[in-house]
Amino acid sequence: MNIETLFYLFAAVTVFAALRVITARNPLHAVLFLVLAFVSSAGIWLLLEAEFLAIALVLVYVGAVMVLFLFVVMMLDINIEQLRVGFLRWLPVGLLLAAVIGVQMVWVLGAPEIGAGKTPVVHAADYSNTKELGRLIYTDYVYPFELAAVILLVAMVAAIALTLRRRRDAKRQDIGQQVKVRKEDRLRIVSVPSANQAGDAQDVVVSGEHAAD
Amino acid sequence: MELLQTLQQTGLDLFGSAWLPIWTLVKIVLIIAPLMLGVAYLTLAERKVLGFMQIRPGPNRVGWWGLMQPIADGVKLLCKEIIIPTGANKFLFIAAPALALAPALAAWSVIPFGDGLILADVNAGLLFLLAMTSLGVYGIIIAGWASNSKYAFLGALRSAAQIVSYELAMGFALVCVLLAAQSMNLGEIVRGQQSGYGLFGWYFIPLFPMFVVYFIAGVAETNRSPFDLAEGESEIVAGFHVEYSGMGFALFFLAEYANMMLIAILTAVMFLGGWLNPFHGWPLLGALTDAIPGLFWLLGKMSFMLFVFLWFRATFPRYRYDQLMRLGWKVFIPLTLVWVVVVATWMQTPYWLW
Numbered sequence: 001m002n003i004e005t006l007f008y009l010f011a012a013v014t015v016f017a018a019l020r021v022i023t024a025r026n027p028l029h030a031v032l033f034l035v036l037a038f039v040s041s042a043g044i045w046l047l048l049e050a051e052f053l054a055i056a057l058v059l060v061y062v063g064a065v066m067v068l069f070l071f072v073v074m075m076l077d078i079n080i081e082q083l084r085v086g087f088l089r090w091l092p093v094g095l096l097l098a099a100v101i102g103v104q105m106v107w108v109l110g111a112p113e114i115g116a117g118k119t120p121v122v123h124a125a126d127y128s129n130t131k132e133l134g135r136l137i138y139t140d141y142v143y144p145f146e147l148a149a150v151i152l153l154v155a156m157v158a159a160i161a162l163t164l165r166r167r168r169d170a171k172r173q174d175i176g177q178q179v180k181v182r183k184e185d186r187l188r189i190v191s192v193p194s195a196n197q198a199g200d201a202q203d204v205v206v207s208g209e210h211a212a213d
Numbered sequence: 214m215e216l217l218q219t220l221q222q223t224g225l226d227l228f229g230s231a232w233l234p235i236w237t238l239v240k241i242v243l244i245i246a247p248l249m250l251g252v253a254y255l256t257l258a259e260r261k262v263l264g265f266m267q268i269r270p271g272p273n274r275v276g277w278w279g280l281m282q283p284i285a286d287g288v289k290l291l292c293k294e295i296i297i298p299t300g301a302n303k304f305l306f307i308a309a310p311a312l313a314l315a316p317a318l319a320a321w322s323v324i325p326f327g328d329g330l331i332l333a334d335v336n337a338g339l340l341f342l343l344a345m346t347s348l349g350v351y352g353i354i355i356a357g358w359a360s361n362s363k364y365a366f367l368g369a370l371r372s373a374a375q376i377v378s379y380e381l382a383m384g385f386a387l388v389c390v391l392l393a394a395q396s397m398n399l400g401e402i403v404r405g406q407q408s409g410y411g412l413f414g415w416y417f418i419p420l421f422p423m424f425v426v427y428f429i430a431g432v433a434e435t436n437r438s439p440f441d442l443a444e445g446e447s448e449i450v451a452g453f454h455v456e457y458s459g460m461g462f463a464l465f466f467l468a469e470y471a472n473m474m475l476i477a478i479l480t481a482v483m484f485l486g487g488w489l490n491p492f493h494g495w496p497l498l499g500a501l502t503d504a505i506p507g508l509f510w511l512l513g514k515m516s517f518m519l520f521v522f523l524w525f526r527a528t529f530p531r532y533r534y535d536q537l538m539r540l541g542w543k544v545f546i547p548l549t550l551v552w553v554v555v556v557a558t559w560m561q562t563p564y565w566l567w
Contacts, residue, residue, distance in 0.1 A: 028358065055340045063347025064377055067354065071373055074358050074366070128336050130397060175539050
């Protein structure tokens with residue numbers, strides 16, 4: 001099997017999965033098809049010798065982001081019939097958007113500098129995509145990279161700040177305090193003289209009953 | 214070696230271009246078959262170790278000292294009826310155990326068993342491992358959802374949140390390892406620990422906090438006690454696999470134990486010098502033990518880490534859910550983040566000896 005056959009195989013699976021994402025009736029199935037689309041596009045990236053990007057795609061999107069997606073979709077009580085209302089009404093808008101995206105893609109990919117017909121450069125066996133990517137990110141593109149990181153950090157802090165609120169009416173536990181607890185604070189060992197004879201033990205039980213009365 | 218070369222040559226003559234896939238398949242079988250056997254006997258070892266720690270004999274009726282117990286269990290599970298609950302999503306219900314087991318086995322392809330003894334010598338091996346271990350959660354979530362059972366669903370949600378949280382700490386611990394080794398190739402990581410001082414050259418010394426964090430996160434990632442809230446038999450019966458019977462249940466079982474062995478062997482490879490001899494370069498002891506093959510050391514280290522897994526199970530009570538989340542997010546992630554910076558700075562100074 002040569003690279004071209006593999007490419008068309010992965011591409012066909014990607015397109016099919018992407019189509020099923022928007023046509024599947026069950027939203028959970030749609031999410032799982034999105035996972036399939038990610039995995040098969042990671043396969044295409046592998047064919048381009050971009051193993052770092054391919055594995056990062058699987059690690060970040062499939063391993064973390066889609067798990068949370070799945071999480072949310074499972075928790076939602078989605079009425080599919082209700083979602084389908086107004087499908088025809090919004091169809092023209094959707095088609096227009098699709099057309100715009102299609103034109104943009106043809107425009108960009110058809111540009112002579114990029115050239116969709118070009119075959120990818122084949123590298124030597126000791127070529128490391130990871131090292132190359134690291135070199136570019138931390139030398140030539142260090143400022144855009146840091147900027148992107150800071151923007152993501154701001155978004156993260158903002159999301160946490162928006163959802164973090166202390167409720168006065170709810171009880172909460174301070175786990176730090178709980179962990180700090182020592183045996184001596186809670187437990188008191190008292191020495192109780194043991195009853196040596198069976199008769200004495202009997203007496204203790206009986207007197208205990210009297211006390212309860 | 215010569216035998217191997219003649220085998221390669223005859224294979225090439227016999228099958229032509231189809232030889233490479235066939236040879237790879239043979240190698241895969243050579244990894245998977247002992248792995249499955251190991252899984253079977255790990256279940257026995259677990260029951261025996263737990264038994265001895267609780268002063269009772271453990272299984273001792275089937276075969277000699279209970280040695281045939283895993284076989285009997287396997288046969289029993291194979292013969293049992295598979296029940297699909299009403300209202301379950303049939304396709305996903307059947308696919309889920311396979312989705313749990315496949316990544317657990319796929320990750321073994323990049324494990325170096327010796328110098329050059331590796332199925333796929335991938336440059337981004339560490340990243341591949343992280344990706345594969347993070348995929349295992351799909352089997353659990355899908356099983357929980359497709360079972361159409363509240364208990365299973367609750368177990369799946371717990372497990373998903375737990376695995377996603379602990380993956381971060383695990384990732385940062387691995388970043389420290391790849392900083393120290395300056396490579397993501399697992400073979401290179403082991404070679405980076407080679408020195409004339411035996412076990413003092415291994416990464417568990419400079420990265421000791423990461424060694425502890427990685428192993429504990431690994432216990433959490435495999436849903437093992439004391440982090441087995443996804444199963445939590447006292448609250449949610451058996452969690453995500455409560456509706457599974459027969460072979461479906463057995464596959465989840467296999468996946469869990471294969472993942473345990475994976476975490477154990479990875480701890481050995483990244484922190485305990487992989488196939489290296491712990492006494493290499495020591496006077497007398499080094500010369501005596503250098504002849505022992507590396508595979509023996511690797512399996513010995515793996516067995517020790519597996520024993521620690523079982524030890525944990527016999528020792529610690531189960532974590533409460535909020536304590537679990539606190540440990541992952543408020544203790545491990547800050548600790549690992551700080552240690553990444555410490556290691557990166559330390560490596561720039563002449564005091565980095567590894």
